Amino acid sequence: MKRWSKFTVLGLSLVAGAALAGPSDNSLIIGASQEPTVLGGDFLNVISNQVIKTEIEQYLNAPLTTLNLNSEQIPVLVTEVPSEANKRLRLTDIGNGKRRLQLDYTLKPGLKWSDGNDISTDDVAFVFEVAKAKGMALVNPDFWSRVSLQVKDKQNFTVTFEPAYYYDATVSMAGASPNLIAPSHLMRPEWEKVKAATQNLSPDKDATKLNELYRNFFQQFGSQAFINSGKMVWSGPFKVTRWSANNAIEMVRNPNFTAITPQGGADKYVQKVTFRIIQNTNSLLVAILGGGIDATEATSITGDQARSKQLLSRAPGRYDVWAVANPTWEHIDINKFPIQQVKDLTFDDKRTRQALLYAINREAWVKAFFDGAEPVANSWVANVNPLFTDNVTKYPYNPEKAKQLLAAVGWKPGPDGVLVRNGKRFEFELVTTSGNSVRERTQQLFIEQWKQVGISVKPNNAPSAVVFADNFIQRGSEGKWMTFMFAWTSSLGEDGSLFQYKNTITGTVNVPTKENNYAGQNIGDWRNDEFDKLTSQGSIEFDEAKRKQLFAQAQQIWAEDVPALPLRFRSNYYVTKKDLVNYVGSAYSGVNGYPGWNPWEIGWASRGAVKLYDQTKVSGSTNLAK
């Protein structure tokens, strides 16, 4: 008996200790369900492209510019955002409707790395040199193939895009810029060695060797051991003090970060940030309930957990639970390749696709599954995107209409209730990622609803590593899948390439077939010349009103033809303790829509931090804890 009471006391004291942290020592504990594999040194994301890495690096690497809560670009390390007004943005026609974009930047004076060395254009030039090295396996080759750098002096440089997309000056730059600066004084000596070693290697024949050398280079400066040695330097408002595997990443304020001084001085804001890694989200929830977590990162808790009674009933007065709209589009793509199975199922007839959409009750689904927090999608453009238009054909739940449309296509009820046409049953598989409980649950609901109109659908689920494999998702042309439920995440820079057959400007074919080595994101083979023209032109149209007009037309065409079944747009869920201010996010804040895009001004109101942003005022954001 005695032993047990001792245990309980120990437990209580630990909880109490954890709960006292936060405002008391001006620290912040952020719960995370994943752990980055590397940090910092892997500045081109060659080794890892994880969400959690990007999120944590927001605190460590300052960007040149970023997008704020209202998706407006703000300068961080540079003096101002290039615009035509300040003569830092130049557009030149280069023929064929293409343009060149030049952006002039000036680094703020007196910027320093966390070890006291100056931040200069050398650090930018270093990144460009590494990225353009032969055989580098880049995550965003398209960006790097169009961009180039001209250095003027230690403070001034110009970035050129050719050909330029309308979003290059904003989204491309803000998105890439946390990684456009790397400590050349620290990494260059090692890089020179790598260069020497790769001198005689050819990118075609020695891809393996090159890849290995490059990976080792990034790994060397990004590994846990290197970071714990204290030798890594940072440009952002925080620097890592300790990274213990499976446990926590601790960071403290970087006194050399002078790019932005928050209102009232940096000492009024959070001085220490700890990412506490708890991989099981149920356990994370328990930790939040126990009071040991001040906030969670963007993807660590699920919508179901955010809405759970345990969390919400204890929230009042303690924390807020936010659902923030995110431009991640859940949909079911339909195979439209000219193959026999598609013809048998009449998926090439838009009436069939419309009927499939009429037959599922998406309104009731989002209400029951997500409490209405995540909106029904009507096209592929997110409703938080400036290019979004609501003026499109919609398909509210109407099984009768679905039956009529199917009858018009020639489907007749068979003996067992399943529709039959030309002796073939209306029967197909719906593929999705296993292990995703929301998708699997949704799948079961829709299958049952389709059954009501005489369509027999079977689940066919496999781990994401399998279904997103090149030899599966990209092989609609071989009939590997008929329908496929998954999501695309879009950025502020929408270009319509998801459904283009061919970009009329660049000539890129986006339908994966044998001819183009199965490349491209239009995996279902939708071909619409009008759509291709509108979106291709839209991508290089720098006049916002005209661009909106072009994309609105494209959305109308899309919605009329329903090449894929639009389901919903997702939300990110996160918890913040009361009193914590400026830990806010919106669909495009910091480009990726995570909270923590403004780490310099996150703080506790009771410690004098000034509240600059109100999460409740962000469009598409709701506080579930009411």
Add this chain to the structure above:
Amino acid sequence: MAVQAPSIPQPRSQTLWALAWRRFRKHKLALAALVYVCLLIAVALFAPILAPYDPTAQPLSGDLASQYFQLPSAQHWLGTDELGRDVFSRILYGARIEMLVGFTAALVSLFIGMVLGILAGYFSGRPFRFYQGPLAQGSSWQPLGFALWRVISWVIFYGLLYFIADLAWTLAGDGVRAFLGGERGGHWFALLGLVVSWGAVLAAGIWGLFAKFGLDLDVVLSRFIDFILTIPSLPLLLVLSALLRDSQGAVGQWAQATLGPAASVLIIITVLVIFGWISTARLVRGAVLSLREQDFVTAAQALGSSEVRVMFRHLLPNVTAPLVINTTLEVGNAILSESILSYLGFGIQEPVPSWGNMLSRAQDYLFSAPHLLFAPGIMIFLTILAFNYLGDGLRDALDPRSRL
């Protein structure tokens, strides 16, 4: 645990079983377990009649949210799950899967283990050429005729085996499908099909191997068992079922194509059998090894009984008791393994309900709907308990000396 009991050859009589039954009745908990198991079998057979709802039927109209995660009520005795399906009906249909998997896996394992064990035990130390054709005993040297005969007989033999195995495998698939579809009698087809197909494939393998090399089956079998016991079974079960279930891989596609819609059930049975026969084979081998030296065996051999007759008429009846006990425990083990695999997501797949996958789903809603944990959790526990008690009671009744 292996029963080494060198039992005195007992006359097969009613009194032995009557005696056992009398002993068994004294074990009250085992009796209760027997009743429970019988009930469970009845539930499995009559689930379509007993279940108040279709286990996969979901509410589709009205306010869906209010129909999900319902607490137990008069309408839904055990509440509703994350898609508004009736948990009570799903538990009943789940029993169907558990019983099908448990009994089939155990009986197929029994069959394989028994045959292999008896062969290994009986022929231990006697490398043999099982099949040599009629010329083997002859003294005349007729190389051409001999070779020809061998080729023909092998073709006939394997052709026949292939035909049987293929037929049986198809039968098994149809049976399971029919069973899952709620048709009567499907389970018999499934069972028969599996036993015959597995048996045929195994027989082919063994005959082929031993006719060719004249190996000592016992040595091979013992080595093989040692080897299998070295491989950690649970992770290997995971790897195997991942392989067979994966619809993108060649192996998985073959499995799906052969087994059809009932694939997930048949795959799990297959995977369980791969490890399940070992305990039976060891048990039988051990017992036969000691029995074959006894007088009644020698007597039978002296009287000119064929080897097959000695094995199956004289030796086999003497290992019946431990086999019955072992098989009972194996049923429980198979159910346990099935629920673990399904729980880990490598077993029976939605929407087909199994207790393991119900529990796995329930854990996703640990916070929002903990009541979903109880029914599948308790059913798994009670069922494993019942089979353990039953096995215990049977041991007391049939084999009183081996009691721990």
Add this chain to the structure above:
Amino acid sequence: MFAYTVRRLLQIIPLMFAASIVIFTLLALQPGDPTDELRQANPRITQEQLEALRHAYGLDQPIYIRYFKWLGRALQGDFGQSRQYAVPAAQKVFGERLPNTLILSGSAFLLALCVAIPVGIFSAVRQYSLADNIVTTLTFLGFSVPVFVLGIFLLYTFAVWLPDKIPGFPAFPPVAEVPYTPFSEVRSGTTSFWIFLRNWAWNLVLPVVALSLIQMASWTRFMRGSMLEVLNLDFVRTARSKGLSERTILYKHALRNALIPIVTLVGLSIPGVLAGAVVTESVFSYQGMGRLILDSLISKDYNVAMAALAMLALITAIFNLVADLLYAVVDPRIRYS
């Protein structure tokens, strides 16, 4: 005895060889390869880049070549790189997860022993008493609770139900409120050993209880049976008739003999404990080898899966041998040759 040990040790080599071939083949047959992840992370990666990577990973070679290459490297301690964690697979498996699993199963093992032996003796000495009946019933129940069912119910009780009912109840024993500290930090001096120990203990309470229950129950049962058998033997009766105290008889004469069969049983159940650990780790998201195997199977991180499975096979083989040898050590009647 020595010759026997050596022979058995040598036998492990072909066994491991065969086991590794089987595991490697099964893993190599699994569809999907590590380059698929890259496609997922970056839809714009080109086919050429993927082919180059496949070539880099040696995935374009036939299985047997890959096996021998793997074997050659593995014998030198190089199990390849983990795709998922971007560290050497050997470091992930042996450096990080194996100790975790050993601590989990070791603790469960000790807990089970510490409970089973005294309770078994007690129950045997008071045969047919109320306490004995309770123990017997409980052991049977414990024997039949699958570890994952027990684990989930423990989680529910200690993470959800009790904290809900009792205000202030520490909701964290289940897993994670105090994330455990890796031992490397004790070595590097960043964490005191005491804090390390405390964190571990907190994380381990529920998984260890869940994992140990089955062994606890079966060993108690076995201990009771074994003790009863010994107590009915002639030499105990002789000792009693000589007028020795019950204490001396129990602890000096009976116990020693009753422990013999237990030793074998305990040795033989080590693989079972390890298998149980696989499931337990999944229920509690404990960062051990079992969980790692599951994760790596799902994410197609086959270098890691291969290293972990081979390790488990080796442990199983070694403990099978240990059990046999222990048996000979404790029971003088057994002599291996």
